[in-house]
Amino acid sequence: MAKPSGGLAGAVGLITSVAALAAGGVALGIELERRIVSKRIARNSEAGLEEFFALRSDGPDVTTPDGVVLHTEVDQGDADDLTLLYVHGYGLNLDCWHFQRGHFRGLLRQVFYDQRSHGRSGRSEAELCRIPQVADDLYQVLEDVVGPGPVILIGHSMGGMAIMRLAQVHPELFGTQILGVALFCTSAGEMAYHSPIRGLPGRTFHRIAEPLMAGLNRIPELVAQGRRAGSDLGFVVTRRLGFGPDVPPRYVDFASEMLAEIPLEVVADYFPAFRELDEYRALEIVSTVPTLVVGGEDDVITPIQHTARIIDLLPNAEAIRVQKCGHLGMIEKHEVFDGALERLLGRVREGIAIHHADKSAF
Numbered sequence: 001m002a003k004p005s006g007g008l009a010g011a012v013g014l015i016t017s018v019a020a021l022a023a024g025g026v027a028l029g030i031e032l033e034r035r036i037v038s039k040r041i042a043r044n045s046e047a048g049l050e051e052f053f054a055l056r057s058d059g060p061d062v063t064t065p066d067g068v069v070l071h072t073e074v075d076q077g078d079a080d081d082l083t084l085l086y087v088h089g090y091g092l093n094l095d096c097w098h099f100q101r102g103h104f105r106g107l108l109r110q111v112f113y114d115q116r117s118h119g120r121s122g123r124s125e126a127e128l129c130r131i132p133q134v135a136d137d138l139y140q141v142l143e144d145v146v147g148p149g150p151v152i153l154i155g156h157s158m159g160g161m162a163i164m165r166l167a168q169v170h171p172e173l174f175g176t177q178i179l180g181v182a183l184f185c186t187s188a189g190e191m192a193y194h195s196p197i198r199g200l201p202g203r204t205f206h207r208i209a210e211p212l213m214a215g216l217n218r219i220p221e222l223v224a225q226g227r228r229a230g231s232d233l234g235f236v237v238t239r240r241l242g243f244g245p246d247v248p249p250r251y252v253d254f255a256s257e258m259l260a261e262i263p264l265e266v267v268a269d270y271f272p273a274f275r276e277l278d279e280y281r282a283l284e285i286v287s288t289v290p291t292l293v294v295g296g297e298d299d300v301i302t303p304i305q306h307t308a309r310i311i312d313l314l315p316n317a318e319a320i321r322v323q324k325c326g327h328l329g330m331i332e333k334h335e336v337f338d339g340a341l342e343r344l345l346g347r348v349r350e351g352i353a354i355h356h357a358d359k360s361a362f
Helices: 007-023 030-044 094-104 131-144 158-169 202-216 219-225 233-242 249-261 263-273 282-286 303-315 332-361
Strands: 072-075 078-085 108-113 150-157 180-184 289-295 318-322
Touching: 007 263, 072 094, 072 131, 078 131, 078 158, 078 332, 094 150, 094 158, 094 180, 094 249, 094 332, 108 131, 131 158, 131 263, 150 158, 150 332, 158 180, 158 263, 158 282, 180 249, 180 332, 233 249, 282 303, 289 303, 303 318, 318 332
Parallel strands: 078 108, 078 150, 150 180, 180 289, 289 318
Antiparallel strands: 072 108
């Protein structure tokens, strides 16, 4: 049976852990040394990371049928006609939407939540760390937090996969409550033999990844040296796998901070979640609402070819391929992503206005 791609958290966790074991957490050769020096020079002239974790608001806890408590946050806005619901990816947390949250804050209602076993949400049983369950969690947040009003779903990576799965399970929501969808740096399938590591064949990567992570979980203290927030090794690997060539160092630090917070056990729990990922049928449902698809040309986690396949199946979507952009494009090229969301919001509101005009004509 095909093994899945483990995504950014799996790749970063695996590589930093192996490197920490093999080289004490500091030796990826000359390139690592060069990157560390350039990173430190840049850091001396840049502000700290506090701002990236400063946007906070209250939200109701959501308890799932299996007892996991999901942490949510709700930003209220002046407009009450739409809600933006953000669904983050594997290994991150709701803070990854920092730039989008700030861009729309005060303008309209926004809902954020941490996926099970991520961020401030409760720990899940390993067998439930799967795309169908993540989609069920999304559905419950829609019901318990968003409410019956119109909503635009915005998903990154695994979050986009959850939205596509939701479309397969609850197609009746699309066009009635869900009036728009944004898919960022994600895939609808065919991840089984993809390797995020240049030069390492996909079959080899997936053959060694799961048993190796299981072994590393037996020596967590040593592994943590390479994954800890602020480590040189974690910075270099996150930059290489998560971003394009020109990313500001503090954006890398921000992502490294989030990735370092997720335990390696959770990375391993989710790693098989992408086995036999196939959400292509969902795109027919998604296509019934205004849709936005954005991918990074330098994304090594969900490659631009996967974005292109989604675009082919969503011919009416606004499709953007962002140059010099990696997997964490909503951070790295946030101006592009924010502007695209503005246009999606405009299309959705235009559709609402047309619908209301049609109803008033009778």
